[in-house]
Amino acid sequence: MAATVPSDTLKLNSAVPSGPIQEKWDKHRFDLKLVNPANKRKYDVLVVGTGLAGASAAASLAELGYNVKVF
Ligand SMILES: Cc1cc2nc3c(=O)[nH]c(=O)nc-3n(C[C@H](O)[C@H](O)[C@H](O)COP(=O)(O)OP(=O)(O)OC[C@H]3O[C@@H](n4cnc5c(N)ncnc54)[C@H](O)[C@@H]3O)c2cc1C
Known part of the structure; x- marks a missing residue:
C-alpha cells in the first residue's frame, strides 16, 4: 500500500512564469539574468x-567562453 503524504507538506514549485x-x-x-561575458569562464x-x-x-558554449567538459 502506498504511503499517503498530507497535501500541505509537499508543494510543487514549477516556477511557471505568471501571465x-x-x-x-x-x-x-526577458526575466533571465544575463551572464557578463567576463564571467562566462567561471561557469x-x-x-x-x-x-x-x-x-x-x-562547441557553441565553448565558443561563447564557458568552461565546457564533455563526457
Ligand atoms: C543509421 C542512421 C542513419 C541516419 N542518417 C541520417 C541522415 O542521413 N541525415 C540525418 O539528418 N539524420 C540521420 N540520422 C538521424 C541522426 O543521426 C539523429 O537524428 C541524430 O544523430 C540525433 O542526435 P542526438 O544528439 O539527439 O543523438 P545522438 O547523435 O545519438 O547522440 C547521443 C550521444 O549520447 C551518447 N550517450 C548516450 N548515453 C550516454 C551516457 N549515459 N553517457 C555518455 N554518453 C552517452 C551516445 O554515445 C551518443 O554519442 C540517422 C540515424 C541513424 C541511426
Whole structure:
C-alpha cells in the first residue's frame, strides 16, 4: 500500500512564469539574468553525450567562453 503524504507538506514549485500562456516564454526570456561575458569562464558546463546535440552544444558554449567538459 502506498504511503499517503498530507497535501500541505509537499508543494510543487514549477516556477511557471505568471501571465497569459502565450506570453510566458517571452516573459521568461526577458526575466533571465544575463551572464557578463567576463564571467562566462567561471561557469563549468557539463555536457553528457557527444552526438549531434551534445557536440553542437559543447562547441557553441565553448565558443561563447564557458568552461565546457564533455563526457
Ligand atoms: C543509421 C542512421 C542513419 C541516419 N542518417 C541520417 C541522415 O542521413 N541525415 C540525418 O539528418 N539524420 C540521420 N540520422 C538521424 C541522426 O543521426 C539523429 O537524428 C541524430 O544523430 C540525433 O542526435 P542526438 O544528439 O539527439 O543523438 P545522438 O547523435 O545519438 O547522440 C547521443 C550521444 O549520447 C551518447 N550517450 C548516450 N548515453 C550516454 C551516457 N549515459 N553517457 C555518455 N554518453 C552517452 C551516445 O554515445 C551518443 O554519442 C540517422 C540515424 C541513424 C541511426
